[in-house]
Amino acid sequence: MYNFKIKSIVHDYGVQFIDDTQGVLLKELKEGDVIIIDNKIKELYKDLLQPVLDLYWHIGIDASEKVKSYQGVMPIIESLIDNGFRKNHRLIAIGGGITQDATAFIASIMYRGVDWYFFPTSLLAQGDSCIGSKTSINFNQYKNQLGGFYPPNQIFINLEFLDTLSLWDLKSGMGEMCHYFIVSGEEDFTRFKNEYAQALTDKKVLAGIINRSLEIKKGYIERDEFDKNERLVFNYGHSFGHAIESLTNYRIPHGIAVSYGMDMANFVSVKLGYIDNSVRQNIRELLKQVWEGTSITDISLDKFTVALSKDKKNVGKTLGLILNKGYGKIFKDLRPMDEQFVGWLNEYFTNELN
Ligand SMILES: NC(=O)c1ccc[n+]([C@@H]2O[C@H](COP(=O)([O-])OP(=O)(O)OC[C@H]3O[C@@H](n4cnc5c(N)ncnc54)[C@H](O)[C@@H]3O)[C@@H](O)[C@H]2O)c1
Ligand SMILES: [Zn+2]
Missing domain, CATH: 1.20.1090.10 (Dehydroquinate synthase-like - alpha domain)
Incomplete structure (x- = not known):
């Protein structure tokens, strides 16, 4: 399986191809970490993810462009602050490019930056957006207007997620x-x-x-x-x-x-x-x-x-x-x-x- 490092001005990070998402999550997560997950993935991979979701607090999001906005990230930030999320805790994003962009944007601004991990589940996120460190949210009807550069600390790619992706998202x-x-x-x-x-x-x-x-x-x-x-x-x-x-x-x-x-x-x-x-x-x-x-x-x-x-x-x-x-x-x-x-x-x- 492939495994490599990316050099970044912000911080270097790794990409690892995996086949046991549950095992990796159980091994890597620490107390206080919060999972931000696409609700569709949560539903489709219930059995696989439930043991992890039972142990760690998570926020489900509907992956639409609306989440990628001030209005969309506000309730997520509110809920993180209300529930005692601290600078030494990490965000764990599980989903496609929308989940990535929303999580990366939040990770980059919360407490001037917290660590985050990414488990990309769409082909676009696995084969492209997961690396490159761009974080974007939309502003009004204009796409990707606000953001910066803030890579995850580690990316875990499991192609098994792609089994449930629609043909259009695959293409x-x-x-x-x-x-x-x-x-x-x-x-x-x-x-x-x-x-x-x-x-x-x-x-x-x-x-x-x-x-x-x-x-x-x-x-x-x-x-x-x-x-x-x-x-x-x-x-x-x-x-x-x-x-x-x-x-x-x-x-x-x-x-x-x-x-x-x-x-x-x-x-x-x-x-x-x-x-x-x-x-x-x-x-x-x-x-x-x-x-x-x-x-x-x-x-x-x-x-x-x-x-x-x-x-x-x-x-x-x-x-x-x-x-x-x-x-x-x-x-x-x-x-x-x-x-x-x-x-x-x-x-x-x-x-x-x-
Ligand atoms: N940050 C970057 O560098 C970068 C680069 C390219 C694109 N993007 C952004 O990424 C977004 C597009 O990415 P995307 O296509 O991954 O979007 P997405 O997150 O919306 O995923 C596409 C659709 O597939 C669903 N999905 C995801 N994984 C699935 C799975 N395993 N099984 C079934 N359904 C699944 C999602 O719920 C959604 O309906 C855009 O907002 C774009 O601006 C960001
Ligand atoms: Zn593109």
């Missing part, structure tokens, strides 16, 4: 991991493409993909933890993806929206002569498998351009896009939102979504 995790493999290079992308179908049914193959995804991300976050330079390329597919997520009211899960987003970035890259159409088509063959069964044809071009113009990476009125000059050559490009660019988007929405 979302695959789509999200895919962008690391394209950023890494042709060899990694080809491996991902070849193993995609098998990974959905074979845990050994999937574990290899998750481990490689984290390994690629690790290289970047250790060099640019605070997302100022090299790490920015991981926004590949995300400017377009975030616009798709918000304009479909999050009906399209993050990693699937990012898959459409990567194809849009590649489409623009072909238009600009950065890559050959054959590269785009080779990647699209894989991306189509991720998004197949979903539709985004109801998005209006006008709303899409407005959403794109709000992206965090923009500089003034210029779009900060992450584009493609080939496998392993993803880069940040500044593009005006001019008639030509809007024309390309129009062409994409008219011809490329079937």
